[in-house]
């Protein structure tokens with residue numbers, strides 16, 4: 001089986017997940033969204049959360065997928081609950097065109113950068129107050145347990 005791993009990662013969290021998948025499977029393409037990645041039958045698509053979904057580059061890539069097996073993975077910063085992971089994963093899954101098959105999905109928390117935390121504190125203080133404990137927790141992720149969870153989900157899908 002031929003695998004591609006396509007991901008976006010600004011501060012390295014999602015890149016850690018992509019690297020773990022690649023160490024496990026050995027993909028023929030690992031990197032940013034690219035048409036070259038479309039040569040594989042199974043495509044792992046990795047995102048970092050923004051506005052409760054994925055970034056525009058990943059959205060544009062997902063919209064190009066046709067007749068692929070797709071595994072969605074991502075890191076999110078603002079909460080560390082299964083309900084939150086599921087909500088964001090569902091938003092990203094909803095972008096996958098109907099000709100594809102979603103074979104699995106996984107999300108975990110990822111460290112929110114100092115810069116983004118500072119920006120939240122200044123621009124939306126109520127929101128910052130409400131999630132500041134979650135932001136503090138985020139610095140410990142993705143950790144070994146998160147990577148184990150990812151690899152279990154990958155093994156269940158492949």
Ligand SMILES: Cc1cc2nc3c(=O)[nH]c(=O)nc-3n(C[C@H](O)[C@H](O)[C@H](O)COP(=O)(O)O)c2cc1C
Pocket residue numbers: 008009010011012013014015047048049050051052053075076077078079109110111112113116
């Ligand atoms: C501009 C910006 C917007 C973000 N929006 C969200 C969001 O809506 N929900 C969330 O849970 N995390 C949000 N985050 C946190 C990141 O998704 C999270 O820290 C992620 O692990 C970053 O992954 P990366 O290191 O691969 O870039 C945001 C971060 C930035 C910089």
